[in-house]
Amino acid sequence: MKPAEAKPPHMDHDTFRSLGHQAIDWIADYWQHLADRPVAPLVEPGTVRAQLPTTPPEYGEDFPALLSDLERIVLPGLLHWQHPRFFGYFPANASGPAVLAELLSAGLGVQGMNWNTSPACTEVEQQMLDWFVHLLGLPEHFRGGGVIQDTASSAVLVALLTALHRASAGRTRDHGTGECGYRVYLTAETHSAARKAAVITGLGLRAVCEVATDADGAMDAADLAARIQADLAAGLTPLMVVATRGTTSDLSFDPLEDIGPVCRRHGVWLHVDAAYAGVAAVCDELHWVNDGVRYADSYCTNPHKWLLTNFDCDLLWVADPEALVNALSVLPAYLRNPASESGRVTDYRHWQVPLGRRFRALKLWSVLRWYGAEGLRSHIRTGVRHARLFADLVREDDRFTLLAPATLGLVTFRHAGSDTDNRNLLHAINAEGTTFLTHSEKNGTFFLRFATGGTHTEDHHVHEAWRAVQNAVQNAVPRAQHATDGTADALNG
Template identity: 85%
Template sequence: MKPTDAQSPHTTHTPHMDHDTFRALGHQTIDWIADYWQHLEDLPVAPPVEPGSIRAQLPATPPEHGEGFPALLADLERIVLPGLMHWQHPRFFGYFPANASGPAVLAELLSAGLGVQGMNWSTSPACTEVEQQMLDWFVHLLGLPDGFRGKGVIQDTASSAVLVALLTALHRASAGRTRENGTSERRYRVYLTRQTHSAAAKAAVIAGLGLRAVCEVATDANGAMDHADLESRIRSDLAAGLTPLMVVATRGTTSHLSFDPLEDIGPICRGYGVWLHVDAAYAGVAAVCDELRWVNDGVHYADSYCTNPHKWLLTNFDCDLLWVTDPEALVGALSVLPEYLRNAASESGRVTDYRHWQIPLGRRFRALKLWSVVRWYGAEGLRTHIRTGVRHAQLFAELLGADDRFTLLAPPTLGLVTFRLNGSEADNRNLLQTINANGTTFLTHSEHNGVIFLRLATGGTRTQDHHIHEAWHAVRGAAPPHIAAEAAKAEVR
């Protein structure tokens, strides 16, 4: 390698990066990531920046001539890094975790380097068959019904999964007529609750059903779907000439981890011929632990089911696992076959073409990072990671429970602690703002029955016990030293 090869592309006759330069800069980039991870906890979790301040530091026009990659790394550190929310920070406790891990990152790099397009089996057979095996591995790891074997696919997110499920349900309910005529022949209904992820309502909009198709079902005191109200609404819709299409049930809602009762909802869906989609995006992967298999209770009733290793199972975003019990309906809903995609393998009927199982045509080799994670950690390592997150939530709840200025809304569930300061809504909003502005810890908030509360979600790849104590120190330090407890506790009740 010439001394200046790593600095500029202008030393060669081609603008492409040569192998030696790529090798040298690759080492430098991996070193940069490793250094970032090593010193991550020294950075503020949330960026203290104003809107537009990052863009203002970027040139108004693109460079006319190529620049060396080290210049980009320098600007990454100078401009981009100060403007990032550090989701991999060990004291990032907002939303749900978005785990990254060494084996996943390395496999993502391998996937990018291979650059395969796995739309058909024939375009990269290994891309398809490794994915099929990974989905079957996870049927075993999560204790899912054996009927899911051979019926899984990797989507990008749970949002895509619910859209795919909805389109499949439409195809089945219309006996395939929606392919030709759209949805105008009938008025369909999609049932969900206030706690259901907004992606379900968005899927109804994208599918052309509109928000008028969305029917909000009542919930119980814990925010779980009321199955009696569900059945009542289905009956009313049938009487009104509407077609009940799909129920979206959640095992672990975003706000405060409500679990819709599948054992009650499932028979209703079966009885009325309604598609049951189960969204276990966050909680489902916890079933790698035998003692947490309850998160998937009743999943045998599901027509489709999804969960996200990219949240709590050490696999970089994006990676959603979706199983559909009727793949023929799925393929029927999404299959469009131009001549240029025809090939002997597909026409033999012996292979799976995953392009028919998703919205886009193209697909990345996502299964490679899943394979890498499972092989590096093993089932035992995955269980250890989940159990550590559960233990961390319990630890924080114990620390908080010893301070009478705070109230737990409920015992910690999996890796989520929901709590509030014993004060007004403004007091709680101010508390959250103070904690996050401090930069050492990041939390989010939600509301239940009109009451604001704070959320602390554990499960970060690099979070250790002392980070939980540091988070508690940040929460405790940001709270007023004295506050009237009883009135606020009564407000929660």
């Protein structure tokens, strides 16, 4: 039914101001009381959709009605990534200054595809990427070669496209990859985004060569060298090595000091994925996470994981920006302009897959201005300390074993029972609702992952998570398995 008094077609400025205050208040209340909510949703598939109307509204509704439905329908169906007891995947930090800057960016509505479409959008981004070269102790040759991507998945895709352009002397731009026989080297621990990039570029999974790893899951540089030599002998073209500094499963670190010379010797593009771990290098004592990056042709890390900058914000650097631009540049007449043709500006649309781009640098700038470098270091150090605290609690209970010492913000551990017992334990922990963990497998062994780094996480939340683990043991693991049965000793050996 049509309302008696229809609203104006657009929200006027005074109404926007008033409702904007309500929205900010709603977010602040959400954050303030988030610890009182279950971390994970306890809903069945289809539950949320069943509460939504089957047809869209014919006439507009008041914004407070949306906030009401957000509370009633949406929140019970969310995994609360900002919850102080979210210890599952790597963190996806949000913070006040980042969210406020995201709002400002949305309000500005900038399209930063070319320098001339908003010069400030481009130049602030350039400065932020150069600031991070300094903050992370990256090689100086990365200055001027940085760009914000949405995710590390896009970063590896852009890097692979650039490597293809370089290796083919530009032929793939016109003729595609065809039956070129290119090879991309990675390990079983490499993020799946690298394999997906091979598919998207048309190389296909047949181009992927899986390199052996050592006992810690790090790439074996000797095996890499042998595989490259074998491929060359077979008439194939070694194209790219995707090395990881901090794998998703259990934070393995590929040895760039050994891999880099192999790549240099054979002219193979080296892409370094440090999506989670790289930002930890803001701390002097954690500079080691970027050891060997001087060999990288491209490198990426994600402030949207552990550095208080809400999703999405991936930082990508390339040592040869000209190769990247040549690989991705397509110039229709309607995008030509005097500034671009002068050669004095950067047009970031050539540095990514999509044309349009948001003003992501604004939230990065806001975070850096609010926290400062020392505030960022403090946040990283808190996450590291929380991981060590949890690892100490695990170590003191002989029913559990650590698979490795706590590394950065990650603890990998398991109960002394069977894999089935550990699967049941994880389910019981998450079903209880107060804590959320995830799992992985290594060498056929199932284990639990405890990842710290949340914006609002404090010491007592770590202790509460450990109590949730202990409580779950009583319900999920057969009593005979509550004591060590030798499995822990075998894993530690």
